[in-house]
Amino acid sequence: MGFKNWLQTSFPINEEALVSISSEPIPNHLKRWWWALGGTPLILFLIQAFTGILLIFYYVPDPDKAYESVKYITFTAKFGWLIRSIHRWASNLMIATLLLHMIRVFFTQTFRSPREFNWIFGVILFLITLIFGFTGYSLVYEQMSYWAMKVGTGIAAATPFIGNWISDFMKGGSEIGQNTLTRFFLFHVVILPFIAILAISLHIYLIRTLGVSTLEFKRDVNEPKKTFPFFPDHFYTELIIVTIVMAILITLALLFPVSLGEKANPNVTPLHIKPEWYFYPVFRWLKITNLEVGILGPIFFILMLFSWPFLDRLFEKYFPGKEIGFWIGAGGLITINVFLLWEVFGH
Numbered sequence: 001m002g003f004k005n006w007l008q009t010s011f012p013i014n015e016e017a018l019v020s021i022s023s024e025p026i027p028n029h030l031k032r033w034w035w036a037l038g039g040t041p042l043i044l045f046l047i048q049a050f051t052g053i054l055l056i057f058y059y060v061p062d063p064d065k066a067y068e069s070v071k072y073i074t075f076t077a078k079f080g081w082l083i084r085s086i087h088r089w090a091s092n093l094m095i096a097t098l099l100l101h102m103i104r105v106f107f108t109q110t111f112r113s114p115r116e117f118n119w120i121f122g123v124i125l126f127l128i129t130l131i132f133g134f135t136g137y138s139l140v141y142e143q144m145s146y147w148a149m150k151v152g153t154g155i156a157a158a159t160p161f162i163g164n165w166i167s168d169f170m171k172g173g174s175e176i177g178q179n180t181l182t183r184f185f186l187f188h189v190v191i192l193p194f195i196a197i198l199a200i201s202l203h204i205y206l207i208r209t210l211g212v213s214t215l216e217f218k219r220d221v222n223e224p225k226k227t228f229p230f231f232p233d234h235f236y237t238e239l240i241i242v243t244i245v246m247a248i249l250i251t252l253a254l255l256f257p258v259s260l261g262e263k264a265n266p267n268v269t270p271l272h273i274k275p276e277w278y279f280y281p282v283f284r285w286l287k288i289t290n291l292e293v294g295i296l297g298p299i300f301f302i303l304m305l306f307s308w309p310f311l312d313r314l315f316e317k318y319f320p321g322k323e324i325g326f327w328i329g330a331g332g333l334i335t336i337n338v339f340l341l342w343e344v345f346g347h
């Protein structure tokens with residue numbers, strides 16, 4: 001028996017099924033990058049998983065050793081600075097491309113029936129990605145990490161009714177210390193990846209079963225609906241995007257390698273505590289309100305996101321054709337950007 005026959009007998013692969021799964025017809029408008037943007041955060045997620053696993057080889061989740069281990073990765077381990085820089089930059093790009101993907105889905109109204117669940121899985125993925133960012137930032141255990149944990153757990157404590165419980169759960173006690181770091185580490189490398197993989201699988205399952213929404217551009221109306229096969233056409237497009245994303249990441253890592261601040265010191269509060277840019281709008285909002293009232297803003301925003309497909313349906317039912325959803329979305333987007341810029345340029 002030849003090798004191929006032996007393999008086919010001992011590990012049978014149904015080639016026809018493989019071809020039919022991979023050659024799924026994709027609507028022609030997915031040739032436009034902004035329409036197929038969802039693939040980019042997926043690529044970045046895979047890069048994060050790969051570089052993250054490499055970082056765990058040296059990272060030590062212990063308040064006395066974490067900072068030193070990151071220092072070792074950055075200055076001593078071969079290519080450690082590169083892997084760490086790519087991991088940091090890819091997290092930023094993942095959030096940026098995720099936001100673009102959400103904006104595209106929102107303004108093309110493709111969260112509408114039958115894609116409500118896909119929007120909801122998307123919102124879960126968005127929140128998980130933000131928590132990935134927050135927990136990852138804290139693991140470095142530099143001054144900013146420590147004080148970001150302090151501010152973050154303080155904000156969580158202001159949540160009505162369950163705030164203290166959430167804050168204690170995050171800290172694993174009354175103070176930030178070993179338990180906090182263990183928990184943040186556990187979430188960052190086990191629990192969040194698990195939920196993310198589950199949510200991405202469900203998201204993709206629904207895309208495959210419901211299909212990507214079709215949109216007719218004015219000039220396409222009279223043309224017959226064109227499609228192209230996922231494999232090899234779309235697969236190659238994604239490969240090109242992988243190449244471009246890698247080139248951008250390596251350029252950013254070379255030009256702006258990730259730095260290391262001072263070691264965490266619970267007794268010295270830094271003059272300016274700044275979170276990562278994607279928390280700027282919330283941070284600015286909490287600065288101009290008092291915490292007890294301010295916390296209701298992000299909670300309200302998250303609830304709006306989850307229920308958006310159903311709210312939009314109500315708007316359409318009671319105010320048909322007025323595009324209320326569009327105007328709320330546009331207003332929300334402008335406000336978020338104003339808050340972001342305010343935090344960038346304000347004090």
Ligand code: HEM
Nearest residue numbers: 035036037038039042110111118119122123125126212213
């Ligand atoms: C890791 C995160 C995510 C990944 C990997 C992902 C992946 C994808 C992919 C590959 C598509 C196919 C069409 C396209 O590429 O645009 C898609 C569609 C979709 N995504 Fe995402 N997505 C993510 C997060 C989100 C978020 C945050 C939302 C919204 C809150 C969202 C909502 C949707 C919806 C409603 C569709 C169907 C759109 C249509 O058929 O036109 N996704 N997603």
